[in-house]
Amino acid sequence: MNGEVKIKRALISVSDKTGIEKLAQGLADMDVEILSTGGTLKTIKDAGLHAISVSTFTGSPEILDGRVKTLHPKIHAGLLARRDNQSDLETINEADYRLIDLVVVNLYPFEQTIARSDATDAEIIENIDIGGPSMLRSASKNYASVTVVVDPSDYKQLLKEMEANDGATSLEFRRQCAAKAFALTSRYDTSIARYFAAATKEETEMFPPTLKPSFTFRSGLRYGENPHQSAALYIADEYKGPTLLDGQILSGKELSYNNYGDLDSCLDMLLDFKEPFACVVKHANPCGAAVGETIAQAYKDAYDSDPLSAFGSIIGLNREVDIDCAKLLHETPFVECMIAPSFTKEAFKLLKRKKARRLLALPQIAEGFPTGYVVSKYIRGGLLLQAQDELETNPDELKVVTKREPTPEELKSLLFAWKVVKHTKSNAIVLAKGNATVGIGMGQTSRVDSGFMAVKRAGGRAKGAVMASDAFYPMPDGVEVGTDAGVTAIIQPGGSKGDDAAIEVANKAGAAMVFTGHRHFKH
Numbered sequence: 190m191n192g193e194v195k196i197k198r199a200l201i202s203v204s205d206k207t208g209i210e211k212l213a214q215g216l217a218d219m220d221v222e223i224l225s226t227g228g229t230l231k232t233i234k235d236a237g238l239h240a241i242s243v244s245t246f247t248g249s250p251e252i253l254d255g256r257v258k259t260l261h262p263k264i265h266a267g268l269l270a271r272r273d274n275q276s277d278l279e280t281i282n283e284a285d286y287r288l289i290d291l292v293v294v295n296l297y298p299f300e301q302t303i304a305r306s307d308a309t310d311a312e313i314i315e316n317i318d319i320g321g322p323s324m325l326r327s328a329s330k331n332y333a334s335v336t337v338v339v340d341p342s343d344y345k346q347l348l349k350e351m352e353a354n355d356g357a358t359s360l361e362f363r364r365q366c367a368a369k370a371f372a373l374t375s376r377y378d379t380s381i382a383r384y385f386a387a388a389t390k391e392e393t394e395m396f397p398p399t400l401k402p403s404f405t406f407r408s409g410l411r412y413g414e415n416p417h418q419s420a421a422l423y424i425a426d427e428y429k430g431p432t433l434l435d436g437q438i439l440s441g442k443e444l445s446y447n448n449y450g451d452l453d454s455c456l457d458m459l460l461d462f463k464e465p466f467a468c469v470v471k472h473a474n475p476c477g478a479a480v481g482e483t484i485a486q487a488y489k490d491a492y493d494s495d496p497l498s499a500f501g502s503i504i505g506l507n508r509e510v511d512i513d514c515a516k517l518l519h520e521t522p523f524v525e526c527m528i529a530p531s532f533t534k535e536a537f538k539l540l541k542r543k544k545a546r547r548l549l550a551l552p553q554i555a556e557g558f559p560t561g562y563v564v565s566k567y568i569r570g571g572l573l574l575q576a577q578d579e580l581e582t583n584p585d586e587l588k589v590v591t592k593r594e595p596t597p598e599e600l601k602s603l604l605f606a607w608k609v610v611k612h613t614k615s616n617a618i619v620l621a622k623g624n625a626t627v628g629i630g631m632g633q634t635s636r637v638d639s640g641f642m643a644v645k646r647a648g649g650r651a652k653g654a655v656m657a658s659d660a661f662y663p664m665p666d667g668v669e670v671g672t673d674a675g676v677t678a679i680i681q682p683g684g685s686k687g688d689d690a691a692i693e694v695a696n697k698a699g700a701a702m703v704f705t706g707h708r709h710f711k712h
Contacts, residue, residue: 578611
């Protein structure tokens with residue numbers, strides 16, 4: 190069936206009653222007959238609107254404490270009957286049934302219930318919706334004839350559709366709504382399956398026996414990594430933490446596939462620092478990072494780390510961008526995007542002058558690093574999951590392995606460099622002075638090559654700097670690259686058969702070396 194379908198009868202039964210009075214009023218104004226149940230029926234009638242109870246419509250009372258009310262042939266026949274199938278319509282007429290053209294349903298709050306620490310098993314079971322998903326699936330299957338709405342944010346668009354089409358909805362709108370409904374029931378059933386798979390309610394099922402990730406289409410992208418590759422953006426239905434998809438593009442053109450990848454790496458770094466912090470990211474790697482007393486100082490030091498690599502970069506800041514910081518940012522040559530919790534009016538007015546430069550505001554940056562999450566990586570035919578890297582290094586647990594201990598100033602820089610190396614692709618080497626990087630080497634197949642890269646970028650600033658390595662040194666040559674350039678202190682995991690040789694090189698150079706006992710690979 191193609192084209193528009195006029196809505197004459199609607200069934201509304203919602204747990205989340207946000208906006209339901211306004212929706213019911215809009216439907217009533219267009220002479221739509223409203224069927225409803227329980228609390229939703231009461232809400233609609235309390236608003237002074239007419240609605241018919243489902244029990245009256247079906248001729249059957251609610252039974253089993255409300256467990257059975259919409260599971261009735263009159264309901265599902267009214268939803269599943271094909272309007273272009275004469276046999277279906279004759280069956281409906283012979284049985285004295287009525288067609289239902291619109292279903293507005295959201296489900297019992299199962300996910301919210303299991304999230305409560307005081308919820309009992311009996312309460313959780315009662316919040317497994319049966320009739321709601323059944324109606325959604327019936328209506329969605331018959332989207333050619335029936336409109337199904339599960340999201341309160343779509344109520345406005347529904348009424349707009351009907352007002353523009355003399356009480357009808359378009360096929361395209363109905364198909365989009367059906368997709369949302371199936372996504373909701375899929376996510377809902379997955380949550381229930383996870384609950385039953387857990388040994389107890391309290392058990393955290395990080396890696397369930399089966400996994401069915403649910404994503405909803407957000408938008409198409411201009412292209413992928415390269416112009417000849419098509420691409421699209423999806424949003425995870427269950428993710429609750431800080432995400433770029435909650436950000437607001439204040440200025441500039443739409444984000445690209447590569448922008449999202451770089452920005453996500455940038456966001457990881459921003460969330461990991463509590464002090465005013467700025468980073469300059471290129472190809473998902475930091476080319477500069479710094480902590481400062483002000484966000485302007487942090488950015489200046491981060492940019493100065495490697496101005497050459499900063500061309501065409503993503504810039505991240507974990508504090509509101511003020512006019513002092515904005516002036517520095519504005520002077521920076523070509524920048525793809527800037528992300529921060531917010532921008533002052535003065536800062537925004539200045540930065541938006543460059544029309545192609547994207548400004549992204551994400552207030553959740555101020556929330557800090559979320560814990561308890563898993564990260565994923567798709568491979569051909571499969572999916573890799575792991576707990577995210579939340580390990581914090583305790584300064585008191587560092588093991589000094591050289592004759593000389595690091596000074597308090599060196600120790601502070603070592604811990605800063607160690608935090609930056611966590612967000613740098615392996616093999617990763619970070620050189621830092623104070624609370625700012627001066628040279629970063631990353632992504633090389635040889636740790637020595639990463640060291641040469643970091644030293645080259647630091648130039649004369651390598652003298653007196655500290656060095657961090659994301660993994661141990663199996664050979665002393667990587668340490669020599671740093672000490673020959675003037676590095677005075679080194680932080681690394683330790684644990685290699687070559688530790689003694691590496692320590693000997695550090696001792697000969699008069700450098701301090703500490704072991705963390707853990708590594709920070711990022712592939």
